[in-house]
Amino acid sequence: MNKRAYSYLRLSTGPQLKGDGKRRQLKASRAYAEANGLELAEDAQYEDLGVSAFKGANVRGGKLGLFLDAVRSGAVKSGSYLLVESLDRLTRQELLKAQSLFLSIIQGGINVVTLADGRLYPAGTNDLGDLIYSLVVMARAHEESQIKSQRIGAAWKNKRTRAASQVPMTKWCPAWLTLAEDRTCYEPIPERVEIVRGIFEDAASGMGVYSITTDLNQRGVPTFDSPNGWHTSYVTKILCNRAVLGEFQPHRREAGKRVPDGEPSRSYYPAIIDEALFYRVQLAKSERRVSGKGRKGTAFTNLFSGLAVCAYCNSPMKLENKGSGRKGGTYLVCDGVLRKLGCPGIRWRYRDFETSFLAFVEEVDLDGLTNEAAESAKLRLESDIAAIKGELAQVEQLMEKTFAVLATGGPIEFVTVKLKEQEARKAELLKRCQSYENEQERAVSREDQTHRSKEEVRELVERAQRGEASEMFKVRARLASHLKVLIEDLLVASLLIQPKGHKALRHQKGDGRYFEVWLRNGPGRAVYPTTRDPLSYDEQVIVWSGKKNPPRVSLATSIDLAHISPARLR
Secondary structure: OOOEEEEEEEEOOHHHHHOOHHHHHHHHHHHHHHHOOOEEOHHHOEEEEOOOOOOOHHHHOOHHHHHHHHHHHOOOOOOOEEEEOOHHHHOOOOHHHHHHHHHHHHOOOOEEEEOOOOEEEOOOOOOHHHHHHHHHHHHHHHHHHHHHHHHHHHHHHHHHHHHOOOOOOOOOOOOOEEEOOOOOOEEEOHHHHHHHHHHHHHHHOOOOHHHHHHHHHHOOOOOOOOOOOOOHHHHHHHHHOHHHHOOEOOEEEEOOEEEEOOOOEOOOOOOOOOHHHHHHHHHHHHHHHHHOOOOOOOOOOOOOOOOEEEOOOOOEEEEEEOOOOOOOOEEEEEHHHHOOOOOOOOOEEHHHHHHHHHHHOOOOOHHHHHOHHHOOHHHHHHHHHHHHHHHHHHHHHHHHHHHHHHHOOOOHHHHHHHHHHHHHHHHHHHHHHHHHHHHHHHHHHHOOOOOOOHHHHHHHHHHOOOOOHHHHHHHHHHHHHHHHHHEEEEEEEOOOOOOOOOOOOOOOOOOOOEEEEEEOOOOEEEEEEOOOOOOOEEEEEEEOOOOOOOOOOEEEEOOOHHHOOOOOOO
16 A cells, blocks of 8 residues: 655745645645655645744644644554655744754654655654755745844834824725825725714714614615624724724734834824714723613613612612513513512503603703704713713723733833823813813703793603604614713612612602602702603602702692793702
8 A cells, every 4th residue: 555645735925825836836746646656645635825934833723733743643654755845834943943843753754755856854864964954954944034024024114113204004004094096195985984983973872882783784884894794893893993083003023913013103094083082982882881781672772771770779770571461561670679689669661760750850951862953062061071081091091001011020211101191191181071070060050940841841752762763772872871971870769658768859748659860960859750640740859969868858849740840959
């Protein structure tokens, strides 16, 4: 029976992969096997395509490593042949590593043949001439690769230096840009820029990545490179990519990994998103990680997810869908009730609760939130605060990373400079944020009471609850995001009895179910809706105070929203 021969092919660069190298090496392997009475293992051919041998990648995770494993396990029999075009196909590592690899093959009982010169290195050879010749070939291969690596590294270093002056390094750029014909700059692709801006605006309004991705696919929005529609991973990368601000961070390879190389270039690309929108998105993403996980249904069913807690046991209030039928529908219910933990709370029909909340918590700008054309100065101020908080979060992350560099032995002088820069930026942002929040509080406190009829309020509430599903999701996501910024605490007491030990805003006339909401820059408010009409209340209590558990101030008792609008006290 003829001895088996195994062909090993390795092509590392683009031109080699596009060229005739693979066919040429296979043809030479078949010709050698036929001429020397060997059985070429066509079913067990080893190929490393697009893999470099300079750092041993073809051994660590490539097919050459699999061949060596097969030799050690006996799957490739002793006395077999390994056919390669030349020794530099096997390795281009430094000499000692290259020699160790070569010897491990021939000492494993494998005959090595280099097809380019027809040279045979017999298994277990001790021939001095063969060994010296192999060393010379492998040393020259490593030297060639090292010189090439140095040249490429120098060329990229030069490109990174030029990038600081906004000179394009390469034609490769974000998918919404293209290199200009004269190669002096990058130009936006208008239709793709519009898609990216839409993604950021949706994310800032409160939509999660999953919902944005689903919406893009349902609307048939063309992708940038995928034939299989939009993926959440790609949308996430877009939302995290500072290239939308025009920023470019050069990298270099270190131990096989890409690591940042120097400071980012701030205006390397044309900016397509303003910084305020970018940082609002980062804040919205971080808030969803904390309190807004999970899919929201086709119309963002629960506006109070992560906000509402039970007044009796402080457990989160959950949304429960009891299906259709007379007792069906969706309800807010305490998680302690659902899990049978002894909470006395009962269910509150969700639509009734939401209607009462949106009708009576007047700080919620329903008109501006449900009608983008009517966006108020109050919402724009809130948007500015969100942008600052988003940038603050990123500065704090940078500071943590800088401390980590110091902890791992990084240069003290460099780290100190960076920390001082970030501390100064943080102090500036905190000052701006406080200024905006003070302005927001003044705006709320001096705002004239709006006298709206019950029908006007009903119309605004219905605008937030009804409409086409795809558009409704965006409106309600925006509303939910606004509530997370607006609300500090929201207690729900679904029973007709007061919670034991509860010392906050108490019912003036006795027992009754209610909700109590404390705003970050506004009043505390307890509302006792009437049982049969969520647009009417028995009593509403409002307190202007930054402190919890203040003295109770009863402002109004009413049976019809159209007849009462409480005056605010300070």
